[in-house]
Amino acid sequence: MLSRVGDKWSVFVIMMLSDGPKRFNELKRMINGISQRMLTLTLRGLERDGLVTRTIFPTIPPRVDYELTDLGHGLSRPVEALGKWAKEHLDQIEAARTKFDQRNEG
Amino acid sequence: MLSRVGDKWSVFVIMMLSDGPKRFNELKRMINGISQRMLTLTLRGLERDGLVTRTIFPTIPPRVDYELTDLGHGLSRPVEALGKWAKEHLDQIEAARTKFDQRNEG
Numbered sequence A, B: 001m002l003s004r005v006g007d008k009w010s011v012f013v014i015m016m017l018s019d020g021p022k023r024f025n026e027l028k029r030m031i032n033g034i035s036q037r038m039l040t041l042t043l044r045g046l047e048r049d050g051l052v053t054r055t056i057f058p059t060i061p062p063r064v065d066y067e068l069t070d071l072g073h074g075l076s077r078p079v080e081a082l083g084k085w086a087k088e089h090l091d092q093i094e095a096a097r098t099k100f101d102q103r104n105e106g
Helices: A008-017 A024-030 A036-048 A070-105 B008-017 B024-030 B036-048 B070-105
Strands: A052-057 A063-068 B052-057 B063-068
Touching: A008 A024, A008 A036, A008 A063, A008 A070, A024 A036, A024 A063, A036 A052, A036 B070, A063 A070, A070 B036, A070 B070, B008 B024, B008 B036, B008 B063, B008 B070, B024 B036, B024 B063, B036 B052, B063 B070
Parallel strands: none
Antiparallel strands: A052 A063, B052 B063
């Protein structure tokens, strides 16, 4: 469903960051099924849009934190409403799809 | 921006249908820049998800109306909040992109 009304990875990343900064590997662990490459691309896209900042700490090994900007926090509210709706109605959407596909096969 | 957190055509169609049923050509006129084929695909996807119904009236020529289902109306609220946010912050996002692209070129 989110793939229809949202790029689901961006939606997930924004939701995960809404309660504070996270490291790359934390995000990767929290978001089931996202590949290293897809997470990198998603974060880069969000950074480009001014929604996420990337901060490098000069520790050994270097630590990289991703955090929502003020703009990103503003977006997280409608995005969460959308995510919540999608989660609550996923069953109904799946049922509609099954019915539609059956009708268009037979 | 909507292309990041939403398939923009689906978002536009849902917003256009939120105040009542529309015909294919009405939708096409209301949504700037959408092709015949993309509108057909978008409506079919929304129909499959159980968000939109398609009703054919046996007039001459036949009239085809698209309308949000109850499920679709439920979705239109968070989608409109998202669309409103995107519209209000488009300038900020464009500015962030320009800055990001300049930083990554030079």
